[in-house]
Amino acid sequence: xxxxxxxxxxxxxxxxxxxxxxxxxxxxxxxxxxxxxxxxxxxxxxxxxxxxxxxxxxxxxxxxxxxxxxxxxxxxxxxxxxxxxxxxxxxxxxxxxxxxxxxxxxxxxxxxxxxxxxxxxxxxxxxxxxxxxxxxxxxxxxxxxxxxxxxxxxxxxxxxxxxxxxxxxxxxxxxxxxxxxxxxxxxxxxxxxxxxxxxxxxxxxxxxxxxxxxxxxxxxxxxxxxxxxxxxxxxxxxxxxxxxxxxxxxxxxxxxxxxxxxxxxxxxxxxxxxxxxxxxxxxxxxxxxxxxxxxxxxxxxxxxxxxxxxxxxxxxxxxxxxxxxxxxxxxxxxxxxxxxxxxxxxxxxxxxxxxxxxxxxxxxxxxxxxxxxxxxxxxxxxxxxxxxxxxxxxxxxxxxxxxxxxxxxxxxxxxxxxxxxxxxxxxx
Ligand code: EPZ
Numbered sequence: 001x002x003x004x005x006x007x008x009x010x011x012x013x014x015x016x017x018x019x020x021x022x023x024x025x026x027x028x029x030x031x032x033x034x035x036x037x038x039x040x041x042x043x044x045x046x047x048x049x050x051x052x053x054x055x056x057x058x059x060x061x062x063x064x065x066x067x068x069x070x071x072x073x074x075x076x077x078x079x080x081x082x083x084x085x086x087x088x089x090x091x092x093x094x095x096x097x098x099x100x101x102x103x104x105x106x107x108x109x110x111x112x113x114x115x116x117x118x119x120x121x122x123x124x125x126x127x128x129x130x131x132x133x134x135x136x137x138x139x140x141x142x143x144x145x146x147x148x149x150x151x152x153x154x155x156x157x158x159x160x161x162x163x164x165x166x167x168x169x170x171x172x173x174x175x176x177x178x179x180x181x182x183x184x185x186x187x188x189x190x191x192x193x194x195x196x197x198x199x200x201x202x203x204x205x206x207x208x209x210x211x212x213x214x215x216x217x218x219x220x221x222x223x224x225x226x227x228x229x230x231x232x233x234x235x236x237x238x239x240x241x242x243x244x245x246x247x248x249x250x251x252x253x254x255x256x257x258x259x260x261x262x263x264x265x266x267x268x269x270x271x272x273x274x275x276x277x278x279x280x281x282x283x284x285x286x287x288x289x290x291x292x293x294x295x296x297x298x299x300x301x302x303x304x305x306x307x308x309x310x311x312x313x314x315x316x317x318x319x320x321x322x323x324x325x326x327x328x329x330x331x332x333x334x335x336x337x338x339x340x341x342x343x344x345x346x347x348x349x350x351x352x353x354x355x356x357x358x359x360x361x362x363x364x365x366x367x368x369x370x371x372x373x374x375x376x377x378x379x380x381x382x383x384x385x386x387x388x389x390x391x392x393x394x395x396x397x398x399x400x401x402x403x404x405x406x407x408x409x410x411x412x413x414x415x416x417x418x419x420x421x422x423x424x425x426x427x428x
Contacts, residue, residue: 006392007424022412023237035076036103086113102177122339158183181222251292263290302330345384
């Protein structure tokens, strides 16, 4: 298993340079799935070359889809689909492969996959997606963790679906499925993440009829099985707002003068408000270009963070913010409301010297500032893994982060990009 070795700056703030945020993992994945709705080849640009994207591409190839990758441009031809079975091993490796189930079902009338299972941040149930498929006229059967879904009619039938919880992937999955269904679908209690609105905007450009994406109620007028034809203009993926926020936090605690390109303000309003509350100074020197100069970290104030579905504070930035809060003065409270195991990283920060009280699996208190000392850590999920890189940079000594693979799943070319702004990091 490969690992990162990071030489700490011992709270010095020396990082400087320009950091360019890549295309988004969490809109790139649904974009690959979206290509199944097209009759012809679709060109997707600014897709990050990361493990999760490669894995989803492999799953598509296994069902007969042609995928041509040239740097960050993916040409996907779904003209012929040879199977509606998602590869068990690859699907198990990538739970986000669930995003393919709706488009495959809508396209072929059936889909077969294995329950993707939980991961280090939580159980990750898929009940919302299965409930929605049934509402659209599908029959679900299966043995053990094998799930077989078949459409009763030739096409799925549009329906009103009230989502029990706001689920990002379930909303994307059902929105895409409804594009090919017969009649109107209304999704209530839809998730409102920017990735959903972005996907709907492009689908409408190429012939879908979706209104309300980005609000709790989305309406889709189905095409009764008619595939999307014109894939012009090409799809250009949005920037990765979670990478952008991750780097902004690194710049706040260890930066001398960092400029972040493709930091989309509208995608991170709650995050920036938290920066304001802590006292992090930043400036947009151009549209989507954020500059963070050397901070007076002693002036950082502890704050309360409660993660929440968008437009709340993003759970994917919670652990990175937790590291920053170990350097802020006073008490900070973290309430992780989305994933039951997403505070697990705090025990590693305690080992490094942070002062943390964990009340229960969802709530904890951080008292700062603390001096962090290098330790050997294990990356649990990609966001906690990136948080350990930030902690290692702040700390004194050489921090090791085992299982660097999980970080590479979601951060494109991260080693070189960190080195370019002066981080002393290697992957061995
Ligand atoms: C997406 O996961 C993201 N992944 C996650 O990012 C992100 O943390 C999450 O949304 C929340 O913002 C992708 O977009 C590929 P959910 P998703 O369904 O869609 C519960 C990262 O680090 N739930 O919105 O799987 C679930 O347990 C990853 O990039 C059900 O109960 O998340 C959780 O508590 C990690 N039943 C909550 O909803 C269901 O059927 C939100 O999950 C589905 C979800």
